[in-house]
Amino acid sequence: MYNITLIGMPGSGKSTVGVLLAKALGFGFLDTDLVIQQQEGALLQDILDRRGVPYFLDAEERAVCSVQCDHHVIAPGGSVVCREGAINHLKAMGPVIYLRVPLEELKRRIHNLDSRGIALEPGQTLEDILTIRAPLYETYADYIVDALPGQELAESVAQVLKLVSAP
Numbered sequence: 243m244y245n246i247t248l249i250g251m252p253g254s255g256k257s258t259v260g261v262l263l264a265k266a267l268g269f270g271f272l273d274t275d276l277v278i279q280q281q282e283g284a285l286l287q288d289i290l291d292r293r294g295v296p297y298f299l300d301a302e303e304r305a306v307c308s309v310q311c312d313h314h315v316i317a318p319g320g321s322v323v324c325r326e327g328a329i330n331h332l333k334a335m336g337p338v339i340y341l342r343v344p345l346e347e348l349k350r351r352i353h354n355l356d357s358r359g360i361a362l363e364p365g366q367t368l369e370d371i372l373t374i375r376a377p378l379y380e381t382y383a384d385y386i387v388d389a390l391p392g393q394e395l396a397e398s399v400a401q402v403l404k405l406v407s408a409p
């Protein structure tokens with residue numbers, strides 16, 4: 243079994259880079275946000291608004307742990323590192339790559355913080371969750387790819403491609 247998982251903050255490019263990476267490698271692509279929505283029968287933001295963050299994270303863990311695939315690029319939500327069972331399931335499936343993007347660049351990229359389905363407790367900011375999650379992303383990553391502010395998407399894809407091979 244060989245899959246590649248991209249982790250990182252919302253807006254770091256897991257979904258956008260992931261699908262291009264899969265295309266370049268001839269792999270399948272799986273965005274686990276879509277699995278959550280289908281399993282829960284609701285949109286991400288609706289789950290968060292109606293059930294709260296802990297329920298959402300548990301639902302994400304259930305969805306991620308239900309994934310069984312081979313030769314796929316997997317793009318989980320940024321919150322996947324908040325549940326050990328979820329991130330460990332992905333780690334067992336192949337290498338994990340952290341797309342590390344500076345806070346200012348994340349803020350430039352995200353225009354819909356309140357509707358995008360981010361697991362923010364009331365009053366929490368993007369900076370707050372970056373502070374909590376950065377050490378988790380670094381701990382769980384097999385490789386880290388740094389994106390410079392303003393870096394072209396194609397360059398981010400090329401950086402990841404250099405790290406992975408297609409056995």
Ligand SMILES: Nc1ncnc2c1ncn2[C@@H]1O[C@H](COP(=O)(O)OP(=O)(O)O)[C@@H](O)[C@H]1O
Nearest residue numbers: 251252253254255256257258351393394395398
């Ligand atoms: N170098 C880059 N790498 C990845 N995404 C980029 C880059 N530059 C700009 N973007 C934009 O940032 C956004 C990343 O969003 P997305 O792929 O949904 O991230 P995630 O799935 O990690 O939340 C997209 O709108 C993408 O076009």
Ligand SMILES: O=C(O)C1=C[C@@H](OP(=O)(O)O)[C@@H](O)[C@H](O)C1
Nearest residue numbers: 252253275319320321359360361
């Ligand atoms: O970081 C977060 O709290 C979340 C980010 C979203 O995904 P992206 O990281 O793809 O934006 C969302 O769907 C996820 O499950 C919760």
Ligand SMILES: [Mg+2]
Nearest residue numbers: 256257317318
């Ligand atoms: Mg995504």
